[in-house]
Amino acid sequence: MDIKEIQKKATMVSNRYALSQDINRDDDWYVLKLQEEVGELIQSYLSFTNRGRKRDKSDAEIKGNFADELADIIGQTLLIADHHNIDIEDALENKWFKYLDK
Ligand SMILES: [Mg+2]
Structure with a gap:
């Protein structure tokens, strides 16, 4: 799955979430x-780093929560990138991956 596909799916999930929870996603909601x-x-x-409450969760659950x-x-x-029509692939190329060419 490429990043645009992930972005599309994230937007679909957010749309469903906003609809089901009656959330108004105005311009600054995203940030x-x-x-x-x-x-x-x-x-x-x-x-995860043993500096916070574990709330009766196992180590595996805590790691899973961190991953979530x-x-x-x-x-x-x-979602922020999508909302503002920013091509996140281009942004990553310009901001991060340019260093791979040096
Ligand atoms: Mg969360």
Whole structure:
């Protein structure tokens, strides 16, 4: 699955979520939601690295939760790019992968 396919699927999920939860995704919702997801990522990272509450979860569940939150960050980032018509593949090429040519 390439990044555009992942972005398309993430957008489909977000559309369903917004419809089912009656969420108004205005222009700044996308970045505000990313901030919420960063908070959830940090919480799960603290648990994963034995610096946060484990909430009676197994190590496997805690690692799975950390993976879920990383997925949320990527998904939400792709939604922001989609909302603002940013080609994330081009952005990655321009910002990250240019260093591979040096
Ligand atoms: Mg989350």
